[in-house]
Amino acid sequence: MSNKMWGGRFAAGPSDIMEEINASIGFDRKLASQDIAGSKAHVAMLAHAGIVSSADADAITKGLDEVGAEIEAGSFTFSRALEDIHMNVEQRLADLIGPAAGRLHTARSRNDQVALDFKLWVRDTIDALDAQLADLQQALAEKALAHASAVMPGFTHLQSAQPVTFGHHLLAYVEMISRDRGRLRDARKRLNESPLGAAALAGTSFPIDRDMTAKALGFDRPTANSLDSVADRDFVLETLGAAAICATHLSRFAEEIVLWTTPQFGFIKLSDAFSTGSSIMPQKRNPDAAELVRGKTGRVVGALVALFSVMKGLPLAYSKDMQEDKEGAFDALQTLSLTIAATAGMVRDMAPDLKRMKASAGAGYSTATDLADWLVRSLKMPFRDAHHVTGRIVAAASARAIALEKLSLAEMQAIEPRIGAEVFGVLGVVRSVNSRTSYGGTAPANVRRQARRWIAKLKAPAK
Numbered sequence: 001m002s003n004k005m006w007g008g009r010f011a012a013g014p015s016d017i018m019e020e021i022n023a024s025i026g027f028d029r030k031l032a033s034q035d036i037a038g039s040k041a042h043v044a045m046l047a048h049a050g051i052v053s054s055a056d057a058d059a060i061t062k063g064l065d066e067v068g069a070e071i072e073a074g075s076f077t078f079s080r081a082l083e084d085i086h087m088n089v090e091q092r093l094a095d096l097i098g099p100a101a102g103r104l105h106t107a108r109s110r111n112d113q114v115a116l117d118f119k120l121w122v123r124d125t126i127d128a129l130d131a132q133l134a135d136l137q138q139a140l141a142e143k144a145l146a147h148a149s150a151v152m153p154g155f156t157h158l159q160s161a162q163p164v165t166f167g168h169h170l171l172a173y174v175e176m177i178s179r180d181r182g183r184l185r186d187a188r189k190r191l192n193e194s195p196l197g198a199a200a201l202a203g204t205s206f207p208i209d210r211d212m213t214a215k216a217l218g219f220d221r222p223t224a225n226s227l228d229s230v231a232d233r234d235f236v237l238e239t240l241g242a243a244a245i246c247a248t249h250l251s252r253f254a255e256e257i258v259l260w261t262t263p264q265f266g267f268i269k270l271s272d273a274f275s276t277g278s279s280i281m282p283q284k285r286n287p288d289a290a291e292l293v294r295g296k297t298g299r300v301v302g303a304l305v306a307l308f309s310v311m312k313g314l315p316l317a318y319s320k321d322m323q324e325d326k327e328g329a330f331d332a333l334q335t336l337s338l339t340i341a342a343t344a345g346m347v348r349d350m351a352p353d354l355k356r357m358k359a360s361a362g363a364g365y366s367t368a369t370d371l372a373d374w375l376v377r378s379l380k381m382p383f384r385d386a387h388h389v390t391g392r393i394v395a396a397a398s399a400r401a402i403a404l405e406k407l408s409l410a411e412m413q414a415i416e417p418r419i420g421a422e423v424f425g426v427l428g429v430v431r432s433v434n435s436r437t438s439y440g441g442t443a444p445a446n447v448r449r450q451a452r453r454w455i456a457k458l459k460a461p462a463k
């Protein structure tokens with residue numbers, strides 16, 4: 001049978017394999033509610049502009065609501081022969097209300113329709129992700145406040161560098177997520193122009209009111225160029241870009257959770273709720289959720305790369321290649337949502353082993369910089385000289401395999417005679433973190449202030 005939508009030009013129907021490669025209904029049914037909302041706005045505008053009668057518009061609107069209810073109830077039969085969500089909805093509308101349904105597609109094409117539906121979906125998804133990310137920030141900031149003065153090792157090259165506090169470390173992620181939210185907000189702002197009315201690519205000869213549909217659907221304005229309207233997928237690329245960066249942040253944190261839960265680090269424990277066992281090794285507690293947050297990042301980044309590859313060679317305006325924009329984006333953004341939820345769950349669940357963190361914070365001569373700074377302050381040495389003297393003192397301690405503060409004053413004075421007993425005042429890890437009061441530094445007072453600032457900001461109604 002030839003196709004009902006374009007059967008005028010076609011004598012026969014598509015081959016089975018043609019139908020299979022062509023159909024998107026298997027995944028774009030996800031856009032059903034957006035498709036119906038878009039159609040309702042469109043037909044209301046058509047009636048307002050006198051392009052369809054108000055009787056037909058009413059029938060179409062009621063019919064669309066009915067179709068929407070059927071889809072929501074699960075009683076709708078999706079048909080692959082009808083290719084995509086747009087034609088599935090329209091065909092069902094025709095079954096329900098008869099020939100008036102045929103007027104809905106006036107001054108519209110599936111090209112502007114799909115751009116519209118997908119923009120609406122991406123916009124809703126960004127809003128949901130933003131709320132989830134705010135919740136994750138909340139969890140991190142609360143944990144940070146609770147552990148503002150808990151000392152742990154800070155690393156560079158994953159080698160003990162200088163002591164920091166656990167709260168400070170957690171707040172680093174609050175900052176990253178704040179930028180992630182900003183990027184998503186930017187993407188939302190830029191995408192919020194309505195493509196509806198661009199029609200196939202050139203606009204339409206009907207006296208449509210694009211401002212009216214834009215407003216009805218919550219857009220800031222209509223898009224200004226009809227070709228761009230149907231060819232643009234940067235709104236997806238930009239959102240996936242922001243999502244990929246966010247997933248990368250979560251992945252770095254997940255990697256730390258994996259490290260911290262090892263018996264070797266032993267910095268945190270995840271409860272049974274966020275651990276899994278091994279079917280053969282009875283002693284094991286595996287951080288599978290963290291590993292999967294890390295692993296699923298590949299899918300998010302992959303979707304971005306895949307869509308870049310789809311778009312890079314496409315001439316204007318619409319090409320069917322662009323139907324490949326959806327599955328990756330659906331999967332990536334759903335994946336991100338799941339990983340945000342799992343990360344928030346782990347943050348709330350994790351119990352730090354404060355003793356162990358603190359003991360480890362002193363390992364690897366992590367207060368050597370404090371000694372060098374002391375030499376600069378007390379002996380007025382240039383920092384480079386202080387660095388050299390400290391290096392020799394660390395070497396002396398290391399040769400005896402003891403901590404810096406375990407060297408005797410005489411041993412230190414053998415290297416730098418002007419060192420006095422006051423030096424022992426700066427060598428402990430607690431003193432070290434307490435002294436780092438520069439703005440953005442790890443001093444517990446700073447951490448407390450920053451955690452409180454975030455908690456207050458996250459509670460305030462969004463502007």
Ligand code: ARG
Pocket residue numbers: 024028084110111114318320322323324
């Ligand atoms: N299912 C299509 C897509 O997702 C809808 C647009 C089809 N347009 C067309 N001219 N065939 O891209």
